[in-house]
Amino acid sequence: MTLSIPRQEINAALREGAPELACQALDTYLRKLDQVSRAWFADSSPGDILNEEWRPVTKVDNLEVRDNTLSMRCQAGDRTVDLHLALPATGGIRLFSNVEGYFKPPDLLPLMATQFQSSCVLTTDDGKIVINRNPFSISFYNTVGRKVTEIGTNCLSFRFDAKGNVLATDFTNQLDATEAIYGFGERYDRFNQHGNVLTLWAMDEWITLGSGFRNVTYKCLPVFHSSKGYMVFDNSSYRVRADIGVTDRDKYRLTQHGPIFDYYFWIGSPEKALQSYTALTGRPILPPKWAFRPWIGRGEGAWLAGPSRNAVAEQESVVQQWETLGIPHSAIYSEGPSVDSPALNDFMRRRGIKVLGYFWPEVSSARQQSFLPKLKPNDLPILHCEDENATRELSYVDFTNPNARELVRQWWKRDLDLGVAGSMVDYGDLVPEGAVFHNGKSCQRSRAGHAKMSCSICR
Incomplete structure (x- = not known):
C-alpha cells in the first residue's frame, strides 16, 4: 500500500497520454485501500462508527464465586458474555472474558465478596469494587471511599459474528476536561495523550513514517495511566485504536480486534502499579x-x-x-x-x-x-x-x-x-x-x- 508505487504508475500513464490506464491504476489502488481500511478498523468503518455493530453489556444474569474468581453471566444485546473478576497475587484487579490474554497471574488472592439483591461488593487492600447487576456497571473505589474510575453502563461492548463468536471489543470511559492520560509505550509527540487518536500496532517506523501513519510507533504498549489515580493494562496483542477525547471530548474509547477481553486495573500510585505490572509481565535483565x-x-x-x-x-x-x-x-x-x-x-x-x-x-x-x-x-x-x-x-x-x-x-x-x-x-x-x-x-x-x-x- 505504499503510495509512491501507484503514483509512479499513474504519472507514467499520464505522461504517455493514456488517461484510461491512469484511471485503472487509481481504481486498483482505491479498491486495495478500501479493503485494507475495512480490515484496519474493528468494525470495518473509519473510526469504528457503526453503532449497530456493537452490543453493550447491559446486565448480569448470574453471579458466583468459585476458585477465588467472581464469574458473571452477562447479557450483551441478544448475546451472552461471560466475564470474570479476580485479584492477582501480583496486585491489581483483573477483569476478563472466556478468551484470555497472554499474561496470566501465577496466583490469586482470596475474594471477600458480599452479595446483595442488586449488587456485589468486594473489598481489597486498595479499596473496594462495586458491581451493579442491572444496569451493569463496575465501580472502583480507593481506601478513603472515593470512586476513582468505573466501567459504566453501556461502556463495555462486543462485536459478534453470526454464530455468536466475539470479533472485537469496545471499552469506553469518562474523561474529565483536565484529566491527563499518559503511557501507551513509545510516543513521538507529547506526554499527555488527551486529545489524540493512537493506533497500538507495532510497525517499523523507518517505513511507515514515509507512508503517512503518523500515530503508530515501534514500541507501543496497551498500558496507560490517568491523573485521576489509576492505571489500565489491556492484555491483548490485537490492534487497538485509542481515541482519547477526540470524537467525544468527554470520553476515551479503546476499540480492538479479536475475541480477547482481558483488562487489568490498578488503583493508586503509578510506582506501585508499575511494580505490579512488571511482576506480572516480567522484568528486563540487568545489563553489564x-x-x-x-x-x-x-x-x-x-x-x-x-x-x-x-x-x-x-x-x-x-x-x-x-x-x-x-x-x-x-x-x-x-x-x-x-x-x-x-x-x-x-x-x-x-x-x-x-x-x-x-x-x-x-x-x-x-x-x-x-x-x-x-x-x-x-x-x-x-x-x-x-x-x-x-x-x-x-x-x-x-x-x-x-x-x-x-x-x-x-x-x-x-x-x-x-x-x-x-x-x-x-x-x-x-x-x-x-x-x-x-x-x-x-x-x-x-x-x-x-x-x-x-x-x-x-x-
Missing part, C-alpha cells in the same frame, strides 16, 4: 556495567562511505581518533559484514572495546538449510505468508517454530566465537497481516508476541 558507558557506531552504509571506503579501516580510525582526544567509550556498533572480521574484533579486544552487530530475520530457505542441514525443507522455520511468492520474497524466520532457536544459535556461532558482545535485533515487527505462524496463530493475534519471541530467542 560497560553497557551504560558511551558507545560509538554508525550504520553499514555510513561506515562504507568514509574516506577509505573500507568499513574495518574506518572503525579502527575512528577509535584511534577518540583515543587521541581522550574520550572514553566501551563499545562500537559495527553494523554490516565488518562485524565478522577477525582483524576488527582483535583490534577492539586489545582496547577493551565491545563489538556489537546487527540481526534481522530475513534468512532465505537456502541459507537456513545451510545452517540446519539435517532438517527437511518443510521443517525449516520459514514464516508462511499469503502465498508462496510472498513467503519466498520475504524469507522471514518464524520464531514460533521450535527450530528457530537452533537457527539463531548457528547464525551467531561464528560472531560469538570471535567475541561479539551483542546486537541490535531488528524487524521482528515487520510481519505481513496475512501471515500465519507455525503455532497456528494469525498475525492479527500474535504479531507483537512474535516480535517478543524474536528478541527472547536472540537474547
Whole structure:
C-alpha cells in the first residue's frame, strides 16, 4: 500500500497520454485501500462508527464465586458474555472474558465478596469494587471511599459474528476536561495523550513514517495511566485504536480486534502499579556495567562511505581518533559484514572495546538449510505468508517454530566465537497481516508476541 508505487504508475500513464490506464491504476489502488481500511478498523468503518455493530453489556444474569474468581453471566444485546473478576497475587484487579490474554497471574488472592439483591461488593487492600447487576456497571473505589474510575453502563461492548463468536471489543470511559492520560509505550509527540487518536500496532517506523501513519510507533504498549489515580493494562496483542477525547471530548474509547477481553486495573500510585505490572509481565535483565558507558557506531552504509571506503579501516580510525582526544567509550556498533572480521574484533579486544552487530530475520530457505542441514525443507522455520511468492520474497524466520532457536544459535556461532558482545535485533515487527505462524496463530493475534519471541530467542 505504499503510495509512491501507484503514483509512479499513474504519472507514467499520464505522461504517455493514456488517461484510461491512469484511471485503472487509481481504481486498483482505491479498491486495495478500501479493503485494507475495512480490515484496519474493528468494525470495518473509519473510526469504528457503526453503532449497530456493537452490543453493550447491559446486565448480569448470574453471579458466583468459585476458585477465588467472581464469574458473571452477562447479557450483551441478544448475546451472552461471560466475564470474570479476580485479584492477582501480583496486585491489581483483573477483569476478563472466556478468551484470555497472554499474561496470566501465577496466583490469586482470596475474594471477600458480599452479595446483595442488586449488587456485589468486594473489598481489597486498595479499596473496594462495586458491581451493579442491572444496569451493569463496575465501580472502583480507593481506601478513603472515593470512586476513582468505573466501567459504566453501556461502556463495555462486543462485536459478534453470526454464530455468536466475539470479533472485537469496545471499552469506553469518562474523561474529565483536565484529566491527563499518559503511557501507551513509545510516543513521538507529547506526554499527555488527551486529545489524540493512537493506533497500538507495532510497525517499523523507518517505513511507515514515509507512508503517512503518523500515530503508530515501534514500541507501543496497551498500558496507560490517568491523573485521576489509576492505571489500565489491556492484555491483548490485537490492534487497538485509542481515541482519547477526540470524537467525544468527554470520553476515551479503546476499540480492538479479536475475541480477547482481558483488562487489568490498578488503583493508586503509578510506582506501585508499575511494580505490579512488571511482576506480572516480567522484568528486563540487568545489563553489564560497560553497557551504560558511551558507545560509538554508525550504520553499514555510513561506515562504507568514509574516506577509505573500507568499513574495518574506518572503525579502527575512528577509535584511534577518540583515543587521541581522550574520550572514553566501551563499545562500537559495527553494523554490516565488518562485524565478522577477525582483524576488527582483535583490534577492539586489545582496547577493551565491545563489538556489537546487527540481526534481522530475513534468512532465505537456502541459507537456513545451510545452517540446519539435517532438517527437511518443510521443517525449516520459514514464516508462511499469503502465498508462496510472498513467503519466498520475504524469507522471514518464524520464531514460533521450535527450530528457530537452533537457527539463531548457528547464525551467531561464528560472531560469538570471535567475541561479539551483542546486537541490535531488528524487524521482528515487520510481519505481513496475512501471515500465519507455525503455532497456528494469525498475525492479527500474535504479531507483537512474535516480535517478543524474536528478541527472547536472540537474547
